[in-house]
Amino acid sequence: MATRRRAVKKGVTFCMMVVGASGTGKTTFVNTLCESAVIEHKISNNAQTAHVESGLQIKPAEGMRIGLTVVDTPGFGDSIDNEYMFNEILGFLERQYDDILAEESRIRRNPRFRDNRVHALIYFIAPTGHSLREIDIELMKRLSPRVNVIPVIGKADSLTPQELADFRKRIMEDIEYYGIPIYNFPFDPEEDHADTIAENSELRSLLPFAIIGSEGKVSVNGELVLGREYPWGTVEVDNPRHCDFGRLKSALFGTHLNDLKEITHDFLYENYRTEKLSRGMPADYSADASITNEELVNQSARLREEQLQREEEKLREIELRVQREILEKRQELLAKEESLRNMEARLHA
Ligand SMILES: Nc1nc2c(ncn2[C@@H]2O[C@H](COP(=O)(O)OP(=O)(O)OP(=O)(O)O)[C@@H](O)[C@H]2O)c(=O)[nH]1
Ligand SMILES: [Mg+2]
Missing domain, CATH: 3.40.50.300 (P-loop containing nucleotide triphosphate hydrolases)
Structure with missing residues (x-):
C-alpha cells in the first residue's frame, strides 16, 4: 500500500x-x-x-x-x-x-x-x-x-x-x-x-x-x-x-x-x-541474450580482474628483464675494470 x-x-x-x-x-x-x-x-x-x-x-x-x-x-x-x-x-x-x-x-x-x-x-x-x-x-x-x-x-x-x-x-x-x-x-x-x-x-x-x-x-x-x-x-x-x-x-x-x-x-x-x-568481452558473451543483469555485471568484473592480472604479469616480466639487463651491464663493467687494472699493472711492471 x-x-x-x-x-x-x-x-x-x-x-x-x-x-x-x-x-x-x-x-x-x-x-x-x-x-x-x-x-x-x-x-x-x-x-x-x-x-x-x-x-x-x-x-x-x-x-x-x-x-x-x-x-x-x-x-x-x-x-x-x-x-x-x-x-x-x-x-x-x-x-x-x-x-x-x-x-x-x-x-x-x-x-x-x-x-x-x-x-x-x-x-x-x-x-x-x-x-x-x-x-x-x-x-x-x-x-x-x-x-x-x-x-x-x-x-x-x-x-x-x-x-x-x-x-x-x-x-x-x-x-x-x-x-x-x-x-x-x-x-x-x-x-x-x-x-x-x-x-x-x-x-x-x-x-x-x-x-x-x-x-x-x-x-x-x-x-x-x-x-x-x-x-x-x-x-x-x-x-x-x-x-x-x-x-x-x-x-x-x-x-x-x-x-x-x-x-x-x-x-x-x-x-x-x-x-x-x-566491451572487451569475447563475442560469444555478448551474443548470449539469455544472461541476466547480475551475470553481466559479474562477468565484466571478472574480465576486468583478469585483464588487471595480465597487466601485472606483463609488468613483472618487464621488471625482471630490466633487472637482468642491469646485472649484465654491471658484470660487463666489472670485467672492463678488471682488464683495465691488469693493463695498469702490466704498464707499471
Ligand atoms: N516565425 C517564427 N519565429 C519563431 C518561431 N519560434 C521562435 N521564433 C523566433 O526565432 C528566434 C529564435 O528562437 P529561439 O527559440 O530562441 O531559438 P533557439 O533554437 O532556442 O536558438 P538558440 O538557443 O540560439 O539555439 C526568436 O526571435 C523567436 O521569437 C516560429 O515558430 N516561427
Ligand atoms: Mg535557445
Missing part, C-alpha cells in the same frame, strides 16, 4: 531534450509547450555567465500535470567545429544510463536517486526548404542509437503548404537513405489494435512535424490563444490547420508517453548496457 501511495505521489515523469541549429525555435518551443517561460533565451554577453550559457540547461517544468524535465541545448552554427557540443550531448545521454547502471548494481538502493534518462529528443531542422544538411544527418545518426529522436521542422510558418510537403518528403527520403533509426511511432500490423495502427500511421505521416512556437498570445475571434501575428494574418500554435504542434504535444504528454519511456528503458538503455558491459 505504501509503495502504491508513493507511486501516486511521485506521479508520471518525463524527460525531453531539444537539439538543433541555432535560432530554429527550440527554446521558444519548450516555453510554448509549458505555456510559461521555463527557459530563458540567451540574455547577456556578460563574460562571467558566458560559459554557463554555452552548456546544456536542465530545467524542471512547474505547473504541468506530469513531472516534466527539459534539457535545452545551445544551437549549433554552420561552419564552426561542433564536435565539442556533439560530444556534450551524447555524453549527457550516456551519463544518465551510466547512473542507472551503477544504481542497478548497488546492493542498497539510493532512495533519492533520480532517473534523468531522456525519453524523447526533439530534433529541430531549419525551414530551409532544401533538404537535410550534412550536420543534421550526422547528428541524428549519432544520437538515435541512444535516444528516441523525433525530427521536427522549426518555424514552419515560413514555408507554404506545398513547400512544407516537398521539404518533408525530401527529409524522410534522406532519413531512410541514411538509415537513421528515428522514433517513427512504431506499430505491429499483426499484434496492435486497429485504432493504434491508424493513430500511429497518421503520426508517422506527419514526420517531421511542422512546428510553430510562440510565447505570446493573439486574439482570435475574441479569444486569446498562443500564436504569432503578422501584417497579413495570424498563425495559431494549436490550430492543426496551421501546424502540428498540438499533435506532437498530445503524443509526447499523452498517447505516446509510455511508449517512449518503454523504448528508452527496454531497448535503448538495454542496448547501451549490453554494449558497455560486453
